[in-house]
Amino acid sequence: xxxxxxxxxxxxxxxxxxxxxxxxxxxxxxxxxxxxxxxxxxxxxxxxxxxxxxxxxxxxxxxxxxxxxxxxxxxxxxxxxxxxxxxxxxxxxxxxxxxxxxxxxxxxxxxxxxxxxxxxxxxxxxxxxxxxxxxxxxxxxxxxxxxxxxxxxxxxxxxxxxxxxxxxxxxxxxxxxxxxxxxxxxxxxxxxxxxxxxxxxxxxxxxxxxxxxxxxxxxxxxxxxxxxxxxxxxxxxxxxxxxxxxxxxxxxxxxxxxxxxxxxxxxxxxxxxxxxxxxxxxxxxxxxxxxxxxxxxxxxxxxxxxxxxxxxxxxxxxxxxxxxxxxxxxxxxxxxxxxxxxxxxxxxxxxxxxxxxxxxxxxxxxxxxxxxxxxxxxxxxxxxxxxxxxxxxxxxxxxxxxxxxxxxxxxxxxxxxxxxxxxxxxxxxxxxxxxxxxxxxxxxxxxxxxxxxxxxxxxxxxxxxxxxxxxxxxxxxxxxxxxxxxxxxxxxxxxxxxxxxxxxxxxxxxxxxxxxxxxxxx
Amino acid sequence: xxxxxxxxxxxxxxxxxxxxxxxxxxxxxxxxxxxxxxxxxxxxxxxxxxxxxxxxxxxxxxxxxxxxxxxxxxxxxxxxxxxxxxxxxxxxxxxxxxxxxxxxxxxxxxxxxxxxxxxxxxxxxxxxxxxxxxxxxxxxxxxxxxxxxxxxxxxxxxxxxxxxxxxxxxxxxxxxxxxxxxxxxxxxxxxxxxxxxxxxxxxxxxxxxxxxxxxxxxxxxxxxxxxxxxxxxxxxxxxxxxxxxxxxxxxxxxxxxxxxxxxxxxxxxxxxxxxxxxxxxxxxxxxxxxxxxxxxxxxxxxxxxxxxxxxxxxxxxxxxxxxxxxxxxxxxxxxxxxxxxxxxxxxxxxxxxxxxxxxxxxxxxxxxxxxxxxx
Numbered sequence: 001x002x003x004x005x006x007x008x009x010x011x012x013x014x015x016x017x018x019x020x021x022x023x024x025x026x027x028x029x030x031x032x033x034x035x036x037x038x039x040x041x042x043x044x045x046x047x048x049x050x051x052x053x054x055x056x057x058x059x060x061x062x063x064x065x066x067x068x069x070x071x072x073x074x075x076x077x078x079x080x081x082x083x084x085x086x087x088x089x090x091x092x093x094x095x096x097x098x099x100x101x102x103x104x105x106x107x108x109x110x111x112x113x114x115x116x117x118x119x120x121x122x123x124x125x126x127x128x129x130x131x132x133x134x135x136x137x138x139x140x141x142x143x144x145x146x147x148x149x150x151x152x153x154x155x156x157x158x159x160x161x162x163x164x165x166x167x168x169x170x171x172x173x174x175x176x177x178x179x180x181x182x183x184x185x186x187x188x189x190x191x192x193x194x195x196x197x198x199x200x201x202x203x204x205x206x207x208x209x210x211x212x213x214x215x216x217x218x219x220x221x222x223x224x225x226x227x228x229x230x231x232x233x234x235x236x237x238x239x240x241x242x243x244x245x246x247x248x249x250x251x252x253x254x255x256x257x258x259x260x261x262x263x264x265x266x267x268x269x270x271x272x273x274x275x276x277x278x279x280x281x282x283x284x285x286x287x288x289x290x291x292x293x294x295x296x297x298x299x300x301x302x303x304x305x306x307x308x309x310x311x312x313x314x315x316x317x318x319x320x321x322x323x324x325x326x327x328x329x330x331x332x333x334x335x336x337x338x339x340x341x342x343x344x345x346x347x348x349x350x351x352x353x354x355x356x357x358x359x360x361x362x363x364x365x366x367x368x369x370x371x372x373x374x375x376x377x378x379x380x381x382x383x384x385x386x387x388x389x390x391x392x393x394x395x396x397x398x399x400x401x402x403x404x405x406x407x408x409x410x411x412x413x414x415x416x417x418x419x420x421x422x423x424x425x426x427x428x429x430x431x432x433x434x435x436x437x438x439x440x441x442x443x444x445x446x447x448x449x450x451x452x453x454x455x456x457x458x459x460x461x462x463x464x465x466x467x468x469x470x471x472x473x474x475x476x477x478x479x480x481x482x483x484x485x486x487x488x489x490x491x492x493x494x495x496x497x498x499x500x501x502x503x504x505x506x507x508x509x510x511x512x513x514x515x516x517x518x519x520x521x522x
Numbered sequence: 523x524x525x526x527x528x529x530x531x532x533x534x535x536x537x538x539x540x541x542x543x544x545x546x547x548x549x550x551x552x553x554x555x556x557x558x559x560x561x562x563x564x565x566x567x568x569x570x571x572x573x574x575x576x577x578x579x580x581x582x583x584x585x586x587x588x589x590x591x592x593x594x595x596x597x598x599x600x601x602x603x604x605x606x607x608x609x610x611x612x613x614x615x616x617x618x619x620x621x622x623x624x625x626x627x628x629x630x631x632x633x634x635x636x637x638x639x640x641x642x643x644x645x646x647x648x649x650x651x652x653x654x655x656x657x658x659x660x661x662x663x664x665x666x667x668x669x670x671x672x673x674x675x676x677x678x679x680x681x682x683x684x685x686x687x688x689x690x691x692x693x694x695x696x697x698x699x700x701x702x703x704x705x706x707x708x709x710x711x712x713x714x715x716x717x718x719x720x721x722x723x724x725x726x727x728x729x730x731x732x733x734x735x736x737x738x739x740x741x742x743x744x745x746x747x748x749x750x751x752x753x754x755x756x757x758x759x760x761x762x763x764x765x766x767x768x769x770x771x772x773x774x775x776x777x778x779x780x781x782x783x784x785x786x787x788x789x790x791x792x793x794x795x796x797x798x799x800x801x802x803x804x805x806x807x808x809x810x811x812x813x814x815x816x817x818x819x820x821x822x823x824x825x826x827x828x829x830x831x832x833x834x835x836x837x838x839x840x841x842x843x844x845x846x847x848x849x850x851x852x853x854x855x856x857x858x859x860x861x862x863x864x865x866x867x868x869x870x871x872x873x874x875x876x877x878x879x880x881x882x883x884x885x886x887x888x889x890x891x892x893x894x895x896x897x
Contacts, residue, residue: 169705170702170705206743206744208746210693211693212697213693213696213697215744215745215746216744216745217743217744217745217746218743218744325743325744326743326744326746327741327743327748328743380702381702381705381706382705382706383705383706389696389697389700389702389703390702391696391745393744393745412728412732414742414744414745415724415728416724416727416728416745417724418701418717418720418721418724419721419724419725419728420721420725421725422855423855424853424854424855424856426852467852472855476721478717479701479702479717479720
């Protein structure tokens with residue numbers, strides 16, 4: 001069977017990009033129907049079915065509670081995770097708890113969708129974008145994920161791809177992809193520091209490239225710092241300016257705020273190149289006289305930098321922490337890569353240059369370099385590029401516990417994947433037919449600190465006195481950082497079946513059902 | 523010691539021809555560099571693998587040896603040897619000819635086209651056979667070998683290898699076996715084998731770098747292992763106050779490594795400090811182990827390791843104590859792993875070796891037998 005075409009996908013918090021390598025070996029970013037290289041990671045569940053991308057912006061105005069953005073932050077997260085609790089307070093749409101404790105999104109009264117499904121809709125749109133260009137079906141993809149994504153989040157990303165009808169060739173960590181997209185595989189051995197300031201998150205990673213082997217040594221970041229925050233600061237200040245100069249408070253008018261947001265974004269982009277930008281909103285609202293409220297002013301770069309300075313100052317701690325974690329000093333870093341659209345902003349560049357003590361490399365397309373890296377990884381897996389190896393490590397440790405006992409470490413944090421470790425569970429009662437155990441993510445013996453991944457049961461054990469039956473549980477973290485479980489009975493050596501009592505993420509059958517449903521919908 | 527075997531793989535009949543005619547001096551003298559040391563007069567077997575997958579053993583005797591010199595210094599891990607292939611007689615030659623005539627592919631150039639390489643750095647991967655069936659067999663054999671090997675042998679490093687050596691060998695290994703390298707074949711069986719091999723390599727690497735970090739010989743960050751930023755100072759390193767002044771050492775000498783050694787550092791029990799020197803700790807711990815109190819012994823040893831971080835006997839004993847404690851809990855697997863770790867730290871640790879032997883022979887039904895080892 002000839003495998004279908006493959007693409008590289010940067011599935012972002014705010015924007016997603018799809019890229020591939022042309023037959024002549026040049027990377028190419030594919031454009032959406034609207035002619036943009038970036039697809040906003042936005043899904044509007046409109047009355048006429050889901051709308052994805054640029055056209056879903058309409059939904060932000062019409063029905064914000066039915067328009068999902070930033071689903072990547074919810075992917076594979078428990079509902080009681082502190083970050084999700086924080087998001088639940090600020091998001092315009094409702095979050096709800098799935099029966100297994102996952103975070104789902106409540107759409108109106110009737111329906112809840114999983115973040116996997118939302119991501120699948122975005123991935124399907126990217127797949128269609130590529131298919132429009134290639135005029136061939138696309139069936140495989142390399143998708144990038146943040147380096148700190150844990151096993152559950154990676155599994156959720158994989159599920160999303162499967163629902164969208166894409167087979168994952170490899171999950172690639174974003175800093176690695178950025179270094180690859182920058183062309184690190186062609187150059188000499190380097191120690192990179194990758195700073196990725198995108199729409200919603202700031203990620204810092206130390207990446208070593210040595211003889212074609214890419215390794216991520218340490219990652220840190222700020223999950224709530226990005227271009228959207230800077231937009232919000234500009235909008236707040238502009239709204240205050242409207243109130244002061246016109247005496248009209250637009251802060252409670254979502255439509256007006258949205259217009260201000262679009263103007264603010266445009267001005268922000270312009271200010272990366274020029275010292276001042278014009279803001280012109282002809283119909284911001286209605287004056288008491290019935291005439292439209294026209295708002296126009298010039299915004300200077302120093303004004304923007306003043307407003308953004310509290311945010312820019314937050315760039316320093318993660319960078320320092322990343323260097324501390326890999327035991328590096330500022331002098332040890334040989335190249336600083338700036339990734340993500342927000343790094344075009346001169347103030348951000350200046351701050352990162354100050355913190356790292358080194359002038360960052362200029363990347364022509366900081367928004368697209370991660371997707372290009374993913375496309376290069378596709379070419380690498382298909383054998384078109386040689387001499388590159390991308391190494392990943394376990395983002396968090398994996399632990400096993402039995403009922404009412406402490407967790408015990410099975411796979412340590414920073415273990416190089418793929419890896420496998422085992423744990424021996426003897427029976428405790430005579431003729432015990434079933435051994436239950438829990439799988440956790442974390443490093444603490446206290447279960448309440450760790451994230452519960454699932455409860456499993458080994459069933460149909462042979463009858464024997466207590467302790468004579470030994471169940472060997474094998475935990476494998478595969479090359480994508482996804483968990484596989486296997487069990488055997490030590491005395492006889494037979495494989496035994498593992499039942500899932502409870503399991504984080506979507507069930508296999510559910511993924512298959514959703515994939516079929518989505519394939520039927522097109 | 524059993525006679526060693528050297529495998530010579532010939533992918534084409536041309537290579538067989540080259541081997542039998544041009545590689546041999548005077549028809550039966552073969553010289554090469556080997557990664558082990560040997561003696562003059564010891565026997566070696568050359569396994570000549572023919573393209574038809576038939577392996578023909580040829581007896582040989584080492585005639586001359588010489589150390590391999592790197593930068594003017596002899597490399598301890600490599601030796602140059604000259605072997606006389608005493609078993610390379612007419613009978614063998616006849617068998618090779620017969621095998622060649624039987625092979626239906628004879629005459630056809632089966633030599634795989636040299637893969638185009640962009641980078642010369644990735645030389646290892648091109649060693650792999652190109653034919654899928656052959657690759658499958660090669661990987662299966664490799665997996666079988668590595669499953670039975672100790673962590674050192676998986677990585678192919680000596681037991682006391684430093685962080686750089688461990689890291690380089692691991693990199694070479696994954697550059698040969700990583701599943702990404704065979705992904706283009708779209709063969710699930712081969713990808714699976716490659717993943718299994720990579721798992722073994724990664725596990726061995728994780729174990730070894732963990733051991734190095736525990737000894738204070740390495741610092742860990744992410745997937746890397748590097749020499750520690752400074753020399754870990756131990757009591758035994760420092761000169762006592764009277765007598766000659768301490769010899770001058772580099773400024774790094776007094777830095778602690780970035781990662782502290784993992785044994786839990788507990789307040790040192792006053793009783794443990796009663797004796798003097800690492801021997802006192804050791805005998806005290808041994809007495810506790812003989813007494814069947816591995817947990818206290820562990821604490822004493824953890825405390826002692828703070829003072830003598832590079833003492834191999836103490837560290838191996840610490841792992842032995844952990845193993846005994848695990849055994850009392852019925853955790854045989856954990857105990858075995860701990861004992862293996864003890865041996866990885868200090869291959870002279872008699873107790874660990876004996877206990878492992880005991881577990882392998884009788885299982886772990888009898889913890890008292892273990893205790894008796896310390897009497």
